[in-house]
Amino acid sequence: MDPFAPFALTLPVRRDVPLKPRTTWRIGGPARWLITPVDGAEIAGLLAAWPENLPRVILGGGSNLLISDKGVHGAVMDLTQGMNRIYTITESLIADSACLVHADAGATTQALAHFARRLGLTGAEFLAGIPGSVGGALRMNAGAHGGAIRDLLVEADLIDPAGGIHCLPEAALGMGYRHCGIDAAWIFTGARFRFRPDDPARIRERMRAFNQRRRRSQPLAWPSAGSVFKNPLSGPLAWELLDRAGLRGMRVGDAQVSEMHCNFFINLGQATAREMRELIDRAQQTVADHAGILLEPEIKFVGWE
Numbered sequence: 001m002d003p004f005a006p007f008a009l010t011l012p013v014r015r016d017v018p019l020k021p022r023t024t025w026r027i028g029g030p031a032r033w034l035i036t037p038v039d040g041a042e043i044a045g046l047l048a049a050w051p052e053n054l055p056r057v058i059l060g061g062g063s064n065l066l067i068s069d070k071g072v073h074g075a076v077m078d079l080t081q082g083m084n085r086i087y088t089i090t091e092s093l094i095a096d097s098a099c100l101v102h103a104d105a106g107a108t109t110q111a112l113a114h115f116a117r118r119l120g121l122t123g124a125e126f127l128a129g130i131p132g133s134v135g136g137a138l139r140m141n142a143g144a145h146g147g148a149i150r151d152l153l154v155e156a157d158l159i160d161p162a163g164g165i166h167c168l169p170e171a172a173l174g175m176g177y178r179h180c181g182i183d184a185a186w187i188f189t190g191a192r193f194r195f196r197p198d199d200p201a202r203i204r205e206r207m208r209a210f211n212q213r214r215r216r217s218q219p220l221a222w223p224s225a226g227s228v229f230k231n232p233l234s235g236p237l238a239w240e241l242l243d244r245a246g247l248r249g250m251r252v253g254d255a256q257v258s259e260m261h262c263n264f265f266i267n268l269g270q271a272t273a274r275e276m277r278e279l280i281d282r283a284q285q286t287v288a289d290h291a292g293i294l295l296e297p298e299i300k301f302v303g304w305e
């Protein structure tokens with residue numbers, strides 16, 4: 001039976017859609033259903049009538065996910081297709097000369113960074129090298145080069161699992177290092193960010209410097225999901241712990257700990273989710289045995305239940 005039949009006329013719903021191409025790891029099985037909503041009201045209506053016991057996964061840019069080989073036996077909601085507007089809220093130019101920008105949750109963080117750059121607005125330079133969507137970045141509190149998305153965030157639009165619509169200020173979201181305190185079942189649909197004016201040439205120069213640093217230190221030619229593990233709150237960084245435990249270059253099938261950056265695990269071509277998961281588990285156990293530290297995965301596991 002088609003649980004989405006009541007929505008079929010108004011909402012794009014597709015069956016048995018491969019998810020592998022929608023992840024930066026190029027790994028994972030299909031989605032039983034794939035839904036691509038165009039706005040928050042549509043999502044709210046859908047959630048209010050959600051079929052009981054049907055699993056639901058929110059997909060952004062797929063740059064921080066390990067989807068199982070069997071895929072998602074439920075519905076995947078992809079916000080990147082129909083919800084990706086970015087615009088300034090001109091009437092909200094604030095007294096301290098900051099400027100407010102709205103981004104839909106499905107817009108890419110890179111588009112947001114370049115939108116701000118083109119308008120001579122500083123603050124999002126660090127986002128230019130982080131793949132994925134605004135919604136995913138909010139869920140992960142994505143960050144780099146000393147910045148994180150919460151630093152720019154004024155307020156976010158969310159939908160709760162019953163379909164209730166909320167607008168919450170940054171302080172209510174419980175954001176910390178690669179963490180958001182909002183229940184994982186809530187969906188970000190958009191957010192407002194605060195930027196300050198700066199010389200566009202200087203903004204471009206900072207972006208260029210950040211991206212160069214990435215190209216020098218990260219295996220960007222290979223499919224990956226960025227850093228697999230979070231850094232411990234103090235002491236050595238995750239990549240140092242992985243390196244000291246002798247994991248650099250370790251392989252399980254086509255899944256490999258990058259020779260270039262030990263916290264990036266790369267897909268050499270045909271890696272399966274099972275192989276990547278085994279590599280992650282083995283790396284975690286080896287570091288625990290070697291250094292007595294249990295590294296916490298930064299990436300999210302989807303469809304493994």
Ligand SMILES: Cc1cc2nc3c(=O)[nH]c(=O)nc-3n(C[C@H](O)[C@H](O)[C@H](O)COP(=O)(O)OP(=O)(O)OC[C@H]3O[C@@H](n4cnc5c(N)ncnc54)[C@H](O)[C@@H]3O)c2cc1C
Pocket residue numbers: 024057058059060061062063064065079105106129130131132133134135136137138139140141142143144186187188189220224225226227300
């Ligand atoms: C080459 C490379 C470099 C990277 N560098 C960095 C870096 O420097 N810093 C960093 O922080 N990360 C980095 N990452 C990881 C990743 O890009 C970020 O975590 C990114 O913000 C994830 O966004 P996404 O849209 O791809 O999320 P996805 O991978 O699609 O999803 C991640 C999680 O967010 C949830 N989610 C997605 N959208 C929503 C939504 N609208 N509402 C609620 N939940 C949602 C998903 O269900 C999932 O739990 C890197 C990844 C790669 C491949």
